[in-house]
Amino acid sequence: MNFANELSRWYNTNKRSLPWRDTNDAYVIWLSEIILQQTRVEQGLPYFNRFLEKYPDVRAFAGASEDEVLKLWQGLGYYSRGRNMLKTARQVVSEYNGVFPVKYEQLIKLKGIGEYTAAAISSFSSNEARAVVDGNVYRVLARYFGINEPINTTRGIKLFRGLADDMLDREHSGQHNQALMEFGAMLCKPKKPDCSICPVRLSCIAYRDDSVASLPLKLKTVKIKERHFNYFLVSDGQSLLMNKRGDNDIWANMYDLPMLETPGAVQAEVLIELPEAKELFGEDIGIKSSYLARKHVLTHQHIYAQFIQIAVPAGYQHLQKYTRVEFGDLDKIAMPKIIYSFLNNLINT
Ligand code: SF4
Known part of the structure; x- marks a missing residue:
């Protein structure tokens, strides 16, 4: 069974229709990616719509005041994201003449854009062959391959990133990344994944070994x-x-x-x-x-x-x-x- 083919088939039939899916506009993708960090789609969607309506392009965003951005962000939490977005928008206007970059190496240098977001924007907007590894991807890989390495150790991060990169469909990296993330969000969910209708269950190690509920492993490190x-x-x-x-x-x-x-x-x-x-x-x-x-x-x-x-x-x-x-x-x-x-x-x- 070819995992990438099954995944692509599943995605084409089951993907949710979301406004940032059918575009290669890096500004719109960036807006959605930052708003959706640590945020459920249902909660983030109205914010995404409000931001896009008020700031239809990066120049409009760059012209906003911090107070305006924070007001629009109110209720979404992790407010540094909103503040950093304003800095990013201004940086794009000053360094890229208002044209949002689409290349990973340029994106990674922008304020508030880390490896995950740079990989997402570059692969979704220009099909650059960069594997995206978010929480959904860690979970799917840990279960499908039955990996007992914690996902939040240096070794674990390296292992999972390497695996995601090996699996990447380089011809269609944007679609492959979106499919893997959607598969994790909709089917291989953190709790009660729908294994009985999963198209790759026959080759899934965690399903075979009855260890779905215990994967992925995570070390408890954060002191509250x-x-x-x-x-x-x-x-x-x-x-x-x-x-x-x-x-x-x-x-x-x-x-x-x-x-x-x-x-x-x-x-x-x-x-x-x-x-x-x-x-x-x-x-x-x-x-x-x-x-x-x-x-x-x-x-x-x-x-x-x-x-x-x-x-x-x-x-x-x-x-x-x-x-x-x-x-x-x-x-x-x-x-x-x-x-x-x-x-x-x-x-x-
Ligand atoms: S069988 Fe279950 S655990 Fe394995 S990939 Fe499918 S949904 Fe995830």
């Missing part, structure tokens, strides 16, 4: 950091104070609320007595309401966010570093999802 954000809501009923975040931490350059980070959970009554809280809001802080802490899960961090509505002493002068935003203007600024949903609930209920 827990962080406690105590947010203060300072509002006069029509507007509230917002804080523009710096660019050295998560949610860079987005807006959240005035905040104190503490090493562990701290009750509101204890929090307002801390010298750091008094430095922010004065000696006499009154608690109006406090809300149960919410957990927000990021890849390497778990954020526990507590919200406390406070009254600040009249005439307290040290709030200039914050931005006063009218409730009606909250939709115009980019903020992390946890802040957006808290404020949305509060104001609309």
Whole structure:
């Protein structure tokens, strides 16, 4: 059985119709690839459509402000992707006169484009013979060949990349790569793959050995950091104070609320007595309401966010570093999802 032929046959019958599939426009492919990183197609598709409508080409994208891009990106997470896209678009305009490159060696030098994305854009747009290895491809190869090497070790990465390269249909590399990724996303899924209707099951080692559920192997290496954000809501009923975040931490350059980070959970009554809280809001802080802490899960961090509505002493002068935003203007600024949903609930209920 020829795996590549079976794969191609399966793909032609089963592929989803997606707007970035029927184009060789490198800009459109780049837009879809970055938006879909760490994101499900159903979630990313409306963002892709909105971005393409607002910025139909790379020059239009390059002319956007960072605030506009972050606002459009809001809710998608991993915000550095949006910021890097703007840098990439500007780089394409300045270095390539607004013509998006299609060659791997040029793409790999652009901001925010790694080996995977460069291989995807070059093979999809110009059929360059570059094997794409994403999570779907690792899974399919590990199962089909019954490979017990973890996919996140240097040795494993080298092995799987070599294998993907050996299998690449060099005449039709774009279609081959798309087919392999689609096969992993639709049929050889992480959980409950559809082995019973799989066209290559008779030559699949994991299927034969009943080890489908345990492959691919992955070493657990990431240590999750827990962080406690105590947010203060300072509002006069029509507007509230917002804080523009710096660019050295998560949610860079987005807006959240005035905040104190503490090493562990701290009750509101204890929090307002801390010298750091008094430095922010004065000696006499009154608690109006406090809300149960919410957990927000990021890849390497778990954020526990507590919200406390406070009254600040009249005439307290040290709030200039914050931005006063009218409730009606909250939709115009980019903020992390946890802040957006808290404020949305509060104001609309
Ligand atoms: S038989 Fe199952 S595990 Fe093997 S390639 Fe097909 S879907 Fe994947």
